[in-house]
Amino acid sequence: MSTASISEAVAHANRKTPLAKRLASQWWRHLLGIIAVVFAAFPIVYILSASLASGGTLTGSNKLFSSVDLGNYSQLLSDPVRPYGKWYLNTVIIALVCAVATVFLGALAAYSFSRMRFKGRRGGLLALMLIQMFPQMLTVVAIFLLLTWLGDVYPVLGVGSRTALIMVYLGGALGANTYLMYGFFNTVPASLDEAARVDGAGHARIFFTIILPLVAPILAVVGLLSFIGTFTEYVVASVILGADPNTETLAVGLYQYVSTETSSNWGVFAAGAVLAALPPMILFLWLQKYIVSGLTGGAVK
Structure with missing residues (x-):
């Protein structure tokens, strides 16, 4: 049997298997994927929130995107020193x-x-x-x-x-x-x-x-x-x-x-x-x- 035939057979079997059954047998994969995405994305989201927060400290960024202010970017690009x-x-x-x-x-x-x-x-x-x-x-x-x-x-x-x-x-x-x-x-x-x-x-x-x-x-x-x-x-x-x-x-x-x-x-x-x-x-x-x-x-x- 060719590789294409095997792939078609596997895809056909997956279509016949109920979604709930597939999720029940592979739930741990989805959980690990979600944890990895959250772990990788949190520092990016946090630093983006801090760049949009006013005050110059990181304590105001504990509540993500509590304020949106472009003042930090303006000060960064206009600093003469x-x-x-x-x-x-x-x-x-x-x-x-x-x-x-x-x-x-x-x-x-x-x-x-x-x-x-x-x-x-x-x-x-x-x-x-x-x-x-x-x-x-x-x-x-x-x-x-x-x-x-x-x-x-x-x-x-x-x-x-x-x-x-x-x-x-x-x-x-x-x-x-x-x-x-x-x-x-x-x-x-x-x-x-x-x-x-x-x-x-x-x-x-x-x-x-x-x-x-x-x-x-x-x-x-x-x-x-x-x-x-x-x-x-x-x-x-x-x-x-x-x-x-x-x-x-x-x-x-x-x-x-x-x-x-x-x-x-x-x-x-x-x-x-x-x-x-x-x-x-x-x-x-x-x-x-x-x-x-x-x-x-x-x-x-």
Whole structure:
């Protein structure tokens, strides 16, 4: 019996089974689904309510949407001392550049480890695995001292430079993302490469015209993870960028609204967080069809 016939038989049996009986046997699935939706949606609803509440504190948001006021958004966008628009632009540029560069450089490295055989290949793969064990936060002091020294020689790579921040992000992300893409590249049959070489194609042509289209799901996943990770990162950005409002990112800039007890304004902070969530959400919805296949495709090799 074909797969289509089996699917039709199962669908026919489900139609004949009473709805109440199906719910009685599968009620726990619906309960778990409802709990998961409530658990995931409550923080979003709460922060949206806080952004629309006046008063500048979170206590007024305990009753969700008890008041609707756009004053927090108006204050956020019109603050002359804290340029939210500049922070937004800086964050989007840094996140996009890191995402594109991570995907491109990681794909090149993954293709090399997957398709080429060279001295040090196994050691390089082992090094990538070991690098993933240590978070980038452990090297913040060393990175700061290194950039302080580099800034004296190359100011564009010194403390306070967005270019330096991008380089640090790339260095911390390439290890994990390269190994993730390496597993996916291994699922592409090597016979495709061999057929292309028979036709006279080199590594560059094989990589750009054959391999990249086939591994689009993992490229989308790596790009999305890189974008979200750099878009919301705070510790490294606060150390490297310093206190210049014109170079700060959203995470560093918004913290100023809640950094002191005397000048905390959680309403404005919530409004900024709501607006900051839009780019990752849009990108996630756009790449949603690639997420599952990209994360699981390299796990079966």
